Amino acid sequence: MKSVGLFVTCLVDLHRPNVGFAAIALLEQAGCSVSVPDSQVCCGQPAYNSGDDVSTKRIAQQVIDAFESFDYVVAPSGSCAAMIKEHYPPLFADDPVWLARAQALASRCHELFSFLVDVLQVKDFSAEFGADVTYHDACSGLRELGVKEQPRTLMSNVQGLMLKEMDDTDVCCGFGGTFCVKYPDISERMVDDKAALVRQSGAEVMLGGDMGCLLNISGRLSRVASDVRVYHLAEVLAGMAAIPAIGEAANTEEQP
């Protein structure tokens, strides 16, 4: 049985634990044994993207330490997976020992959907989700890891799910990590454009694979009083999308 260390990601840890449990369910259903190391915090992108390589390396070493004993490290985020896979090794260009460790981990690191489809070759989780959905391609997963067809393959096997692609699905939503709070006015225009495209698609639900984009777009959708609901695709695939959508109030009347 393949051992997988789940890199939960800090946004799932804080905002949407359901995505982490959904990822575990999917990986176990696909025949993996899943562990969640205690010492994980963050992949280091806030520091890395701010130009702070010293802090980034310290965090990267922590992640490498925590995950290198597993056959694979999998993250329900293209952005965090790309950080480990693409950006850790060059950080240690001058340090042969850590470089080798970073490269070894990078070669075994995957984004969740591409891991399920490309590595495990599991494409159908017998999920049901009766809704018209549109899908947002997160930039890092799309361009750094080639995550494009895998989520669509997985969605095509969900009973009742009808995919209504929005225009410009490959255009950034304006999240960009710290970008969205450093340049809030520019970010607002970008997420407003994105929210408009989501609404124009005619879908009732928007799905995606990265919590950063999902928090950003759902936050804008609710601000403009749209009733499009937002979930991480893992929640849908694992049959765990019965809870309120991201940013949606718990409907107490429906609770048993």
Place this chain on the structure above:
Amino acid sequence: MKVQSLNFKARSTEALLDDDLKAALSNVKQGFIGKRAEAVRLVPEWEQIRAEARDLKNHVLDNLDHYLVAYEAAVQARGGQVHWASTSAEANDVIVDICKQAGAKTVTKGKSMVGEEANLNGALEAAGLEAMETDLGEYIIQLAKEAPSHIIAPAIHKTRQQVSDLFHEHHAQYGLHERLVDRSALVNEARTILREKFRCADVGITGANFLIAETGQHVLVTNEGNGDLTSSLPRVQIVIVGIEKVIPTLEDASCLLRLLARSATGQHFSNYTSLMSGPAQPGDLDGPEAFHVVLVDNHRTEMLAGELREMLRCFRCGACLNHCPVYGAVGGHAYGWVYPGPMGSVVTPAMVGIENAPDLPHACTLNGRCAEVCPMSIPLPRLLREHRRATFERSLQSASARYGLGLWAWLAARPRLYHWATRWGVAVLSRLGARRGRFSRLPLAGAWTQSRDLPSPQGRTTFMQEYRQRQSDANAQGGQGS
């Protein structure tokens, strides 16, 4: 041109409020992106040409001294002169001198971004010369006394109505008083005026897209033919060009030309692709009497020697601007200098100093669409990160950003403390936000909540907390069962 990149934030906010600009920028999106995609789709070997072009330019950069000297010798053999300028100011001095020695009064100019770097028009005017831009877009912004907002479509920020107003105001001096609105009528009026300028100019100044080391020729690509009239009609021809534009042979130019127009405008080829060969030779019917090339460094050799070397592959097609969602939101003027968009955010700090443009490399989501379409395969996000390192090392970001990051990084290196702090944060936030499921306002989160709600955490616990709880429950149950 005065560098105003320090005001990027204020300028971008202003730009976002400009409805005319928004309308004008939607043309970039609708025009360039789809046309480029279609043009590229029709070239099955696109990726192969791209790889060849990258390797070609890398070879040139590895041997730049050799090719520049070879180019100089070839130009001299044709009777031209080559001038070397380390700085923009030196380039301006050389050009003003040439004009004075030729007894020139009027100058026509083809579009040149290196000329914009140097504010060549300002230098010519200060020397008492009349300098007239002949590219329609450059002509419009010269009348408006503005900087270009796009490297291949300098007046893309202008609406037709604004152009009509400008022409009405400035063309009265030529006895043209009618207020025009029709697109082709506007173009024709500009053409009438420029035609006379072309005929009378003493000196013509253009840029160059490629310098051919083998032959001493240069290639000039335009859509309006203005570069050809600027080059061939005046007595004196001057080319102002960055040193990175040299390539070994004409064969190499054919490779790069297959990428250039397709990436820039989605044309298979530009309307005019001219091969210029220096001064008129004995027996030629026409052509300039004197031919000068001014090779400009302006921080390019610093880039060559440093981490930004790959940026010197850039041949200024503008594809990265067209595909950048930040450029698409704020337009070119927000960037505060000559080069906007992704390539500008790499080049501007290198040329004007990172301390004068610290926002540019940060005002990017690192979404990578620019690098995806770059015909020269320049890793723009990686180069922006190089600048970000410099801003971090020199503490050029705002104090709040630095302290926030410092605190976070300190916490992130202490997993137990981090998990304890996040448990508290989630517990508090989830209680406050439970009723609505989101916050429309929250202390310290104003930058987020000004434009979008903040979804509240799903439950009262973090994932890590819940996971450990479930594990210990399962273990307890397992213990009971056995």
